[in-house]
Amino acid sequence: MPYEHIKISRDEPIRERHPRTYIPPNIRPADIPAFVTNMRASLVQAKQQALTEDVGGFDTRLLLKVNVREGLMAPALGDIPGITIVSQEEKSVVLAFATTVGLAEFESRLVSLTQSGKATREAILFAIQSFDRWTPENRKGAALVEHGLPTRPTFFLDVELWPMENPRERTRILAAFISWAEAHGFVVSDQLSQLSLILVRLRANATNADLLLNHRDIRTVDLPPRMGLAFDLLTADVNQFQLVPAPPDNAPRIAVLDSGITAGHPLLSAAIGDAQGFVAPDRDAADMAGHGTFVSGLALYGDVAAQIKSGQFVPQLLLFSGRVFNDDDLDETTFVEKSVEEAVRYFLQNYQCRVFNLSYGDMNKVYDGRHVRGLAYTLDRLSRELGVLFVVPTGNLRDDQLPADPIAGYPDYLLEPASRMLDPAPALNAITVGGLAILDATADACRNEHTIEDVPIAKPLQPSPFTRSGMSVGDAVKPDFVEEAGNAAFKSGRGIRKQGLGLVSMNAGFATGRPFRQDHGTSFAAPKVAHMAARLAHQFPEGSVNLVRSILACHAAWPDASVKLLNPTDKAPGRDKLMKLVGYGRIAKDAVFRSAPNVVTLYADDRIENNRTQFFEIPLPAELWGRGKRHRQIAVALAYSPEMRTTRLDYRHTKLTFKLIEAESLEVVADAFTKGREEGLAEYRQGGVISETVRKAGTLQASSWSFTLAPKAASLRLFVVVTRQDSNWSMQQAAAEPYALSIVISDRENETVNLYERVSALVQARAQTRERARARA
Numbered sequence: 001m002p003y004e005h006i007k008i009s010r011d012e013p014i015r016e017r018h019p020r021t022y023i024p025p026n027i028r029p030a031d032i033p034a035f036v037t038n039m040r041a042s043l044v045q046a047k048q049q050a051l052t053e054d055v056g057g058f059d060t061r062l063l064l065k066v067n068v069r070e071g072l073m074a075p076a077l078g079d080i081p082g083i084t085i086v087s088q089e090e091k092s093v094v095l096a097f098a099t100t101v102g103l104a105e106f107e108s109r110l111v112s113l114t115q116s117g118k119a120t121r122e123a124i125l126f127a128i129q130s131f132d133r134w135t136p137e138n139r140k141g142a143a144l145v146e147h148g149l150p151t152r153p154t155f156f157l158d159v160e161l162w163p164m165e166n167p168r169e170r171t172r173i174l175a176a177f178i179s180w181a182e183a184h185g186f187v188v189s190d191q192l193s194q195l196s197l198i199l200v201r202l203r204a205n206a207t208n209a210d211l212l213l214n215h216r217d218i219r220t221v222d223l224p225p226r227m228g229l230a231f232d233l234l235t236a237d238v239n240q241f242q243l244v245p246a247p248p249d250n251a252p253r254i255a256v257l258d259s260g261i262t263a264g265h266p267l268l269s270a271a272i273g274d275a276q277g278f279v280a281p282d283r284d285a286a287d288m289a290g291h292g293t294f295v296s297g298l299a300l301y302g303d304v305a306a307q308i309k310s311g312q313f314v315p316q317l318l319l320f321s322g323r324v325f326n327d328d329d330l331d332e333t334t335f336v337e338k339s340v341e342e343a344v345r346y347f348l349q350n351y352q353c354r355v356f357n358l359s360y361g362d363m364n365k366v367y368d369g370r371h372v373r374g375l376a377y378t379l380d381r382l383s384r385e386l387g388v389l390f391v392v393p394t395g396n397l398r399d400d401q402l403p404a405d406p407i408a409g410y411p412d413y414l415l416e417p418a419s420r421m422l423d424p425a426p427a428l429n430a431i432t433v434g435g436l437a438i439l440d441a442t443a444d445a446c447r448n449e450h451t452i453e454d455v456p457i458a459k460p461l462q463p464s465p466f467t468r469s470g471m472s473v474g475d476a477v478k479p480d481f482v483e484e485a486g487n488a489a490f491k492s493g494r495g496i497r498k499q500g501l502g503l504v505s506m507n508a509g510f511a512t513g514r515p516f517r518q519d520h521g522t523s524f525a526a527p528k529v530a531h532m533a534a535r536l537a538h539q540f541p542e543g544s545v546n547l548v549r550s551i552l553a554c555h556a557a558w559p560d561a562s563v564k565l566l567n568p569t570d571k572a573p574g575r576d577k578l579m580k581l582v583g584y585g586r587i588a589k590d591a592v593f594r595s596a597p598n599v600v601t602l603y604a605d606d607r608i609e610n611n612r613t614q615f616f617e618i619p620l621p622a623e624l625w626g627r628g629k630r631h632r633q634i635a636v637a638l639a640y641s642p643e644m645r646t647t648r649l650d651y652r653h654t655k656l657t658f659k660l661i662e663a664e665s666l667e668v669v670a671d672a673f674t675k676g677r678e679e680g681l682a683e684y685r686q687g688g689v690i691s692e693t694v695r696k697a698g699t700l701q702a703s704s705w706s707f708t709l710a711p712k713a714a715s716l717r718l719f720v721v722v723t724r725q726d727s728n729w730s731m732q733q734a735a736a737e738p739y740a741l742s743i744v745i746s747d748r749e750n751e752t753v754n755l756y757e758r759v760s761a762l763v764q765a766r767a768q769t770r771e772r773a774r775a776r777a
Contacts, residue, residue, distance in 0.1 A: 002594030003756050005539075005551070005601040006763055008743075009770065010722075011615045011666050027072060027126045036114050039128065040107070046131035047103070050216075053133065057216040058169075058176035061097040065132040068092040075127035080105055086162050087219070087647035090370060095134060095162070136213035141222025143364030150223075154205050156189065156333070159212060160219045160373065161198040163647055173217050174198055180215070184208055189333040196646040197377050199335055225325075225336060225362040225423075244313045246270040251318045252538030253353040254530060256299050257343050258292030258360075260285050260323035262508040265293060267515060271300055271315035273351060277323040278339040285323050290508035294519055295359045296321060297506035299527035299534075304516070305504045317534055320347050325360065336360070337378040344382055354388050354537050354545055357530035359523035361395030361422035361468075369420070372473050373646045376424035383429035384641040389537070389545035390430035391530035393522035394468040394479050395422030399488075399496045406465060406490050410457050411565060414469050414581060425479070426472040428652065428699045429641040431549060433529045435464030435485025435522040436559070436586060442489045442500040454489035454497050461559035461586075463566075464488075467522055469580040473651045476698035477690075479583040480549075481556055483528045486520030535593060543740070544605050546639035550742035551601060553637035553702035555592040556585040558689075579694060584702050591746075597754045602743040602763070607736035608656065608724045613673045615666060616720040618743055619766065621758035623750075625710035630749040636660060636720055637702035640739035650727045654737045657696045659683045659721045660705065669719045684718060686711075 029035040050062045063086070068074055074094050078085045082102020086095040109119040119125060149155070161177055164170045170193055177200060178188055187203040201224065212221045244267055253273070261268065263275050277283040287293045297304050300319045307313050322343035325336050340358065347353040365374060372380070379390045397419060403409035413419060425432045437458035457465035464485040470478035486502035502520040536548045562582050567574025591599040608614055624632060636658060643653035662684045663669035672681040683692055687706040695701040724737060747755050
């Protein structure tokens with residue numbers, strides 16, 4: 001029978017984090033006069049280039065590119081009066097604005113070095129390799145580098161300005177640039193100003209476009225978003241199904257932000273709570289391309305094919321649709337970021353919708369492994385500000401991007417740089433979903449079983465042949481999960497074939513007599529996960545969406561077929577491939593919504609202050625370690641939604657991590673993590689799947705530990721230790737950071753003991769003990 005998941009509380013005490021001792025390296029140059037001479041020459045050249053080649057600017061400061069010595073941290077240039085750090089673009093590249101006063105102070109310190117061998121904050125000087133300017137090549141975005149400027153007479157370009165942290169400077173830089181652009185013949189069609197993102201979309205021509213590449217205030221220039229989609233029809237008879245009932249008013253809610261919806265579809269209409277358009281100028285909610293309708297079917301029902309087989313469609317969710325892009329691969333005059341934000345605020349305010357599916361991938365923005373920006377940053381910001389959850393796909397490879405022989409190249413071509421995720425997949429606070437193949441026989445193969453029609457590229461439960469790979473910024477785990485996205489087959493001379501290998505969902509053109517169709521792509525894996533997230537969020541109306549993320553992660557696992565393909569020898573390189581293509585795995589649906597007698601989910605929504613450590617002892621009943629060789633598992637997941645900055649390589653404002661620790665008592669483990677003590681107690685590794693090093697860069701962190709035999713210790717005690725350490729640039733270290741923690745204890749092969757009842761009894765007993773202790777205090 002199903003049970004409610006069990007809420008737990010952390011154990012006292014809270015301890016101050018044990019800091020790591022940092023010993024700065026000796027970076028003093030051996031030849032100070034030569035160092036000063038080289039530095040002066042480099043600075044003079046960079047100043048001259050900036051003065052003569054840079055154009056525009058909202059003030060008179062020079063923009064300098066500072067190259068940092070290899071292996072060193074970026075220097076604190078902002079500590080020199082008159083110099084302001086604008087952005088750290090790479091580990092060894094810092095951009096800074098410098099006033100005349102700031103440059104004079106810098107040169108004065110160089111003089112001091114020459115005269116006395118010493119200077120104020122000399123380590124700042126020693127960390128610098130050279131000076132340069134932000135060149136036109138530096139300003140070119142990935143799509144502009146790959147495709148060049150369009151050949152049409154006029155075309156749209158997206159310009160990103162330096163995201164000034166000072167609100168007044170953000171206003172000034174945007175206003176000054178728009179004024180400059182209009183004076184130079186550009187037509188501004190849209191603008192977007194956020195805390196860490198300033199974008200301007202403008203119409204340019206071959207004559208004036210190159211001016212943008214030398215504008216001081218421009219960070220990047222790139223082509224607007226581009227989407228590529230292909231559709232195949234699948235015939236079926238809608239009349240075979242009973243009339244679809246409307247879901248109750250208090251049903252779970254999900255919003256699909258896409259190309260709109262065909263609201264009259266007979267299998268969708270009863271469940272649609274509202275459909276709105278957010279794309280100017282017409283703001284039409286209708287789906288002209290069919291993409292949004294297809295996605296909506298999967299978001300509403302989860303598995304449309306299963307509903308067809310059952311002979312009935314009974315929606316469990318209330319569906320909301322927001323048209324936020326046109327999906328026609330034509331130039332857009334407005335930013336999708338603005339449409340998405342408007343839609344999210346509308347559905348949250350009017351319908352309390354907290355889960356949003358956004359099956360969108362910008363083919364012009366393949367993640368380069370550095371900064372997260374654009375739509376991904378917008379989703380991260382909204383996730384934290386509004387407490388909402390986005391589910392997005394990794395994006396797809398087009399057929400013409402696959403190798404000549406994809407069967408021979410699979411899966412290695414999925415791990416190449418050109419196969420990395422598309423914006424907004426790198427968003428850390430969102431759930432990113434990759435593709436998994438389920439079927440392996442095309443329509444032709446099913447019709448002609450006696451011949452080899454074509455060969456499937458992937459086997460069932462292996463990565464889809466077109467899915468894109470992670471990781472995200474700082475090697476954060478992405479994708480988070482994988483779900484069914486379809487397969488592809490190949491036969492020499494016939495090319496790529498997909499008919500019969502995809503997913504089934506709703507056809508926007510149902511009026512032709514075909515209510516369903518087939519399609520492929522990670523765009524359709526995402527709504528299957530969003531469906532689960534919406535149902536889970538409904539169970540915890542007072543809980544955070546991070547609780548949803550953590551519970552889903554605790555119930556995810558790598559499919560065996562993917563493990564055999566990518567990591568057959570269980571080595572680190574293979575595990576790295578798994579993380580890049582499969583993430584934490586596919587979510588098991590059997591116990592994700594309700595605990596079972598032998599699969600128990602524990603959860604906590606809590607907060608932690610900076611440089612603090614908190615402890616949770618896992619309630620492990622003795623019956624879990626009963627005699628006998630069988631598979632037992634403990635899974636742990638932590639999720640939080642920190643503030644982000646696009647100008648920092650250290651993108652996250654707040655850093656939370658967890659460890660699973662074995663200890664004799666709470667006092668022992670707490671003492672080991674107390675400031676001033678020698679740091680000890682490494683993570684429990686027996687049967688562990690994903691190390692702390694691999695998982696800690698993300699805002700969703702998960703791992704599991706398997707036990708075939710009972711541990712040697714008579715009574716194994718395990719503790720989850722949660723630690724917070726903020727980035728140095730953080731300005732809000734005093735505020736407590738919310739997070740969610742989930743733990744799943746499973747003993748599926750033991751049918752003689754009700755594990756849920758034993759764990760529940762332990763949790764209740766500990767709660768009573770804590771209450772008595774508080775009463776005595």
